[in-house]
Amino acid sequence: MTDSDPGDEPELELQSRRTIYQHVRDSPGTHFRALLDGLEYAQGTLQYHLRWLEDQGLLEESDDGKYTRYYPAEEFDEIDQAVMNALRREYARRIIAHLVVEGALSTAALSDRLERSPSTVSWHLSKLEEADLVTKERQGRSVEYELRDPERVQYLYTVHRRTFTDRVVDRLFDLWDSY
Incomplete structure (x- = not known):
């Protein structure tokens, strides 16, 4: 088995990213504090992975005026x-x-x-x-x-x-x- 280049990693190779992504898929519209409470990651770690998932086009965020909420990308239009x-x-x-x-x-x-x-x-x-x-x-x-x-x-x-x-x-x- 050969070591792969970190740049060639599949998007959800890290367990933490899979866990965060799955939590958002299971509860679309969840907000940051709920993710923080439910997943027990450090705040900075969660912020980092959420931003990464957004940058990769896997998650979208929506601001409801009070909370930033997260959705699986391309599954919910603006009205939804x-x-x-x-x-x-x-x-x-x-x-x-x-x-x-x-x-x-x-x-x-x-x-x-x-x-x-x-x-x-x-x-x-x-x-x-x-x-x-x-x-x-x-x-x-x-x-x-x-x-x-x-x-x-x-x-x-x-x-x-x-x-x-x-x-x-x-x-x-x-x-x-x-x-």
């Missing part, structure tokens, strides 16, 4: 990444679930369902609107929000359901499936 970014945030995920199941809802209605202040719900709705995931329409004195593509949201949630830990949303999506 925006949906997954939102689904990874607890209250955005719950708002989305209600909109999938019930259709257009006002901030007040969502506030009641989530038992959160209207200002909190409004903030999350504005983030969903910025991500182009919801539309708003004036209905008399109130504004109602609706998902742009509920089928796409349902599909992505269903495919990646095991990576979300939210029984409330699971029950809502199960209700939607029963229609």
Whole structure:
């Protein structure tokens, strides 16, 4: 057996890179802190390998305004990444679930369902609107929000359901499936 030149290494020859890559494939949209906690690599080591995997075109990153999230390259388009970014945030995920199941809802209605202040719900709705995931329409004195593509949201949630830990949303999506 001959020693190979380090420049000829296959992209995922290192176990650490395979582990990081597989973790992102298994939980697309995961963020750096979750990777750090789940994989127990040193911060610098993880940063180095993530950057290397991105430079090799194996991973893509998406900034959701709070976190940098990671996706397997070329598996999620920008819209899918925006949906997954939102689904990874607890209250955005719950708002989305209600909109999938019930259709257009006002901030007040969502506030009641989530038992959160209207200002909190409004903030999350504005983030969903910025991500182009919801539309708003004036209905008399109130504004109602609706998902742009509920089928796409349902599909992505269903495919990646095991990576979300939210029984409330699971029950809502199960209700939607029963229609």
